[in-house]
Amino acid sequence: xxxxxxxxxxxxxxxxxxxxxxxxxxxxxxxxxxxxxxxxxxxxxxxxxxxxxxxxxxxxxxxxxxxxxxxxxxxxxxxxxxxxxxxxxxxxxxxxxxxxxxxxxxxxxxxxxxxxxxxxxxxxxxxxxxxxxxxxxxxxxxxxxxxxxxxxxxxxxxxxxxxxxxxxxxxxxxxxxxxxxxxxxxxxxxxxxxxxxxxxxxxxxxxxxxxxxxxxxxxxxxxxxxxxxxxxxxxxxxxxxxxxxxxxxxxxxxxxxxxxxxxxxxxxxxxxxxxxxxxxxxxxxxxxxxxxxxxxxxxxxxxxxxxxxxxxxxxxxxxxxxxxxxxxxxxxxxxxxxxxxxxxxxxxxxxxxxxxxxxxxxxxxxxxxxxxxxxxxxxxxxxxxxxxxxxxxxxxxxxxxxxxxxxxxxxxxxxxxxxxxxxxxxxxxxxxxxxxxxxxxxxxxxxxxxxxxxxxxxxxxxxxxxxxxxxxxxxxxxxx
Amino acid sequence: xxxxxxxxxxxxxxxxxxxxxxxxxxxxxxxxxxxxxxxxxxxxxxxxxxxxxxxxxxxxxxxxxxxxxxxxxxxxxxxxxxxxxxxxxxxxxxxxxxxxxxxxxxxxxxxxxxxxxxxxxxxxxxxxxxxxxxxxxxxxxxxxxxxxxxxxxxxxxxxxxxxxxxxxxxxxxxxxxxxxxxxxxxxxxxxxxxxxxxxxxxxxxxxxxxxxxxxxxxxxxxxxxxxxxxxxxxxxxxxxxxxxxxxxxxxxxxxxxxxxxxxxxxxxxxxxxxxxxxxxxxxxxxxxxxxxxxxxxxxxxxxxxxxxxxxxxxxxxxxxxxxxxxxxxxxxxxxxxxxxxxxxxxxxxxxxxxxxxxxxxxxxxxxxxxxxxxxxxxxxxxxxxxxxxxxxxxxxxxxxxxxxxxxxxxxxxxxxxxxxxxxxxxxxxxxxxxxxxxxxxxxxxxx
Numbered sequence: 044x045x046x047x048x049x050x051x052x053x054x055x056x057x058x059x060x061x062x063x064x065x066x067x068x069x070x071x072x073x074x075x076x077x078x079x080x081x082x083x084x085x086x087x088x089x090x091x092x093x094x095x096x097x098x099x100x101x102x103x104x105x106x107x108x109x110x111x112x113x114x115x116x117x118x119x120x121x122x123x124x125x126x127x128x129x130x131x132x133x134x135x136x137x138x139x140x141x142x143x144x145x146x147x148x149x150x151x152x153x154x155x156x157x158x159x160x161x162x163x164x165x166x167x168x169x170x171x172x173x174x175x176x177x178x179x180x181x182x183x184x185x186x187x188x189x190x191x192x193x194x195x196x197x198x199x200x201x202x203x204x205x206x207x208x209x210x211x212x213x214x215x216x217x218x219x220x221x222x223x224x225x226x227x228x229x230x231x232x233x234x235x236x237x238x239x240x241x242x243x244x245x246x247x248x249x250x251x252x253x254x255x256x257x258x259x260x261x262x263x264x265x266x267x268x269x270x271x272x273x274x275x276x277x278x279x280x281x282x283x284x285x286x287x288x289x290x291x292x293x294x295x296x297x298x299x300x301x302x303x304x305x306x307x308x309x310x311x312x313x314x315x316x317x318x319x320x321x322x323x324x325x326x327x328x329x330x331x332x333x334x335x336x337x338x339x340x341x342x343x344x345x346x347x348x349x350x351x352x353x354x355x356x357x358x359x360x361x362x363x364x365x366x367x368x369x370x371x372x373x374x375x376x377x378x379x380x381x382x383x384x385x386x387x388x389x390x391x392x393x394x395x396x397x398x399x400x401x402x403x404x405x406x407x408x409x410x411x412x413x414x415x416x417x418x419x420x421x422x423x424x425x426x427x428x429x430x431x432x433x434x435x436x437x438x439x440x441x442x443x444x445x446x447x448x449x450x451x452x453x454x455x456x457x458x459x460x461x462x463x464x465x466x467x468x469x470x471x472x473x474x475x476x477x478x479x480x481x482x483x484x485x486x487x488x489x490x491x492x493x494x495x496x497x498x499x500x501x502x503x504x505x506x507x508x509x510x511x512x513x514x515x516x517x518x519x520x521x522x523x
Numbered sequence: 524x525x526x527x528x529x530x531x532x533x534x535x536x537x538x539x540x541x542x543x544x545x546x547x548x549x550x551x552x553x554x555x556x557x558x559x560x561x562x563x564x565x566x567x568x569x570x571x572x573x574x575x576x577x578x579x580x581x582x583x584x585x586x587x588x589x590x591x592x593x594x595x596x597x598x599x600x601x602x603x604x605x606x607x608x609x610x611x612x613x614x615x616x617x618x619x620x621x622x623x624x625x626x627x628x629x630x631x632x633x634x635x636x637x638x639x640x641x642x643x644x645x646x647x648x649x650x651x652x653x654x655x656x657x658x659x660x661x662x663x664x665x666x667x668x669x670x671x672x673x674x675x676x677x678x679x680x681x682x683x684x685x686x687x688x689x690x691x692x693x694x695x696x697x698x699x700x701x702x703x704x705x706x707x708x709x710x711x712x713x714x715x716x717x718x719x720x721x722x723x724x725x726x727x728x729x730x731x732x733x734x735x736x737x738x739x740x741x742x743x744x745x746x747x748x749x750x751x752x753x754x755x756x757x758x759x760x761x762x763x764x765x766x767x768x769x770x771x772x773x774x775x776x777x778x779x780x781x782x783x784x785x786x787x788x789x790x791x792x793x794x795x796x797x798x799x800x801x802x803x804x805x806x807x808x809x810x811x812x813x814x815x816x817x818x819x820x821x822x823x824x825x826x827x828x829x830x831x832x833x834x835x836x837x838x839x840x841x842x843x844x845x846x847x848x849x850x851x852x853x854x855x856x857x858x859x860x861x862x863x864x865x866x867x868x869x870x871x872x873x874x875x876x877x878x879x880x881x882x883x884x885x886x887x888x889x890x891x892x893x894x895x896x897x898x899x900x901x902x903x904x905x906x907x908x909x910x911x912x913x914x915x916x917x918x919x920x921x922x923x924x925x926x927x928x929x930x931x932x933x934x935x936x937x938x939x940x941x942x943x944x945x946x947x948x949x950x951x952x953x954x955x956x957x958x959x960x961x962x963x964x965x966x967x968x969x970x
Contacts, residue, residue, distance in 0.1 A: 086589045088592070089594065090592070129647070130648060133652055133655065135565045163609075227893070307562050432892050434888045436904070437887050467967055499556065522964065
C-alpha cells in the first residue's frame, strides 16, 4: 500500500501537481440478513483501490482506480492532473489550503474480539433465535435481523510529507418486528431502527446488545401498536428519546454546520444552510440548554479516527455553545476561507471518492435531568421513541420526523401508547424550545452508517451522542 | 479500465468454473465514470473512477452464499469463489430457493457508446461553462454537474446463462440561485450527448430562478397541483420501491397487497416498467441474466402484478419478469425503469385549467410515513409558484406536503403529453410526464 502511495505522489508531482494526497484503502465487509425465518443473504465483500487528489493549475482533480499495478497508478495520477487542469478553465481563484503538520503515524480503532474470527454459525445462531422470538406474537408477520462487519485499512500520504496508516473495525446489528394489521404495517426496532446500532469495535459489542433477550419485548410492542391510539393532531410538549435526538441533531444541526454547505458547494444536491459565515458567534441556534460538539476522538464511535482523509489530526470543537452558533465543520480549504484552520472533518467513503466535509461525532452535550424526573416534570405531552422516517428542506429549516412509538404524558406519567407519532418544526424555533436535556447517565453515542451526501454519492459512517430532551409547544400528528 | 462486454463475459465464465459448488453464478460489473461538479459559477470538483467488481453466488443444494471482490487476478478470483462457497456451507436451507435460472448464451446487440466515451474532461468543462454562463450573465450563481457513465454488466452461471452488455449515459443538472430567495432547476439525461445543449439547460434554470425571486408565503391546505416531470419522478420512484416489487407483495406490505386487479388510481394513470423502451437507458437483462420485460404495474388505473426475479416468480407462481438485483438481494426484485404513460395536455394547458393551485418544479427529501397507505412527506424546491386564474402569478416559499399518494392519483385533472427522462443514470431512470392533481395537501412551509 505504501508503495502505491509513493508511486502516485511521484507521478502527480511529475505531471505538474502543486499538491497531491493519496489514499490506498482496503475494505473487508461481511453482511448477514435474516428475515422472517429465512437467511436472506450471507455476503463477503472486499475492495482495494487508490484515490489520488491533486491541485494543478490552481484547481482540484481526483481520479481513482482499483488497478494497483504501478503503471496504472501513474496513469491515474496523470488523469487526476488532467482533470484539475480542465477544472482550472473556470477558476475564479486558486485553491488554498489551511496549514497542517506533516505526520508519520499509525492509528488503530478499538476491537477486543475480531468479528471476522467469529464463525457464521455463531452469528446465525443469535440472529435466528432473535428472529424467531420477534415473531412470538402472531401479529408480527415480518421480522428482520441484520449484522454487518467492516474492517478498513488505509494509508494516506501527501506531498507535504505525511504518511499515516490507520485501521479499524466496525460492527453493527439490529432487528425489527413488523406487525401487520388491517392496511397498516407498524415497525418496532431494537436497539435502533434502520439497521440497529453501529460502533467501532468488535464482536464484544454485538454480544452486549443481547438481541435474543430483547426480541420478545420488541415483538410485543409491535403487536401492541396495532391497537394503540393514533397520534393526536395538536401542539404539545414532547420528550424525545436519545436515538431520535441523535437523528434530530444530525439533520438540523450536523448538516447545516458543514462549512461546504454553508459556502454553497453542495447547493445543487444536498442543499445549502440556513446559517451563514457572518452568523458565527452571534446567531442564536437554540436555547441555553443546547450545546453541540464535533468530536472525532470519542472512543468506539463511528465518527472517530486518528487523522481525517486530508491528514488533519482528530479533535473536538464546539458547533453550538449555550445556544449560540460557535463553529462549523470544515476542511483545510473551507476553513481557510473563513480564516480558520481545519477541525478535521474531511472524510471519504472509500478509495474511489474525493473527501468531503462530513460529520464525525456531532453530539448534543448532556444536561442535568434524570429521565424519570423529566417525565414527572411534564404535565401533558408525548414521549417519542425510535425514528421511523425523516425529511428536511434544502436549507435544513423545515423538518418532519416520524417515530415508531410514543406514549402520552399525562400529569407527569407515561400513559397510553401511540402509533405513528410524528412531529414537525422549524430548526431554530425547535431548538429554542428545548428546556431540558437529560444527564450523562442517559447519554449514548448512536452510529449512523447511512449518511448520504455528494455527487457521486458518498455514504458516510457518522455518529451522535445524545440524551433524551424536552421541547415545548411542538406540532405533532401532522397529516393524521 | 472498464472491461468490454466480451472481457467481462470471459471473466464471469471463468469465475463460475472456479467455484466448487453444486451451481454457481458470477456477475461482473465494470465501469468508468467521470463527474464534473460546479458551484459558485466555477468547477470545484472534477472526479473520475474506474473499477471492476466480481460477485459470485455459490449454491449447495438449497443453500446459497455470495462473495464479491475487485481483485480480479487469479488469486482474487479463487479467494472470492472460496468465500462464496464457505458462506453457502453455513447458510441454512431455503425451501423456496428454486435454483439458479437456466438459460443460454445470448449475444446482446452492442450499443454505440463512442459519443459517451469521447466525452472527456475538456468537453465536460466546456459544458459546465455553458451551463453556468446564463446564470453568471444575470448575476445568479449556478451549481450542478456534468457526468458521464460507462458501464458493463456480464452474468454467467452453471446452467448456461451467459450474457454481457455495455451501456452509457450523460447527465447534467443545474441549480441557479438568486440573492432574493429565488432558485431554479433543470436537468438532462440521455444515452449520449445528442440533444444536450448546455446553454439551454442553464437558461431554463436561470429563468426559473429569476421568476421565483422574493417568494411569498402560502397557507398550508389542500390545493390543486401541477407537478412538473421531475416532481412526478420523485413520487414514482417511491411507488416502485414500496409497492411494485414481488417481495412486498409476498410479505403483504405493499400498497397493492390484496388489491391486484382492483382500481387504484384514475383511469388515465398507466405505469409500467420498461427497460427496453427506446426513450430510456435500461440494460437488456437483469443481474441473473434474465431478459428484462415490460411489466404493466398500473394499467388504466387498475393494479397489475409486480415485477419479479427467479426467486419470487417461483414462490408466487408468476412469470420471471427479469428484475433481479445483485445477490444477495435484501430488497427483492425492483423496477428500475418506470414509465408513466403520457396524456393529452401540455403543461401550459394544465396551468391554464387551474383556478387556484400550486406549480411544483421538484421535490426535496421525500420520505415515507406510511408504506401501505403510501403516505409520503417532503418539501418543494427550486421553483414553486402560485397558480391563479390559469396563470403562474407569484413565487412561493418552499412548502411541505404530507400526502397519501394513491388518494391523489385517484383525482387526476390531466396527464402531460410530453415525457422526460429523469434519474441517476447507470441503467436506472424514470420516464415521466407532468401531472395535474386536483387535491394535494401541503402541511407546512419554510418561513
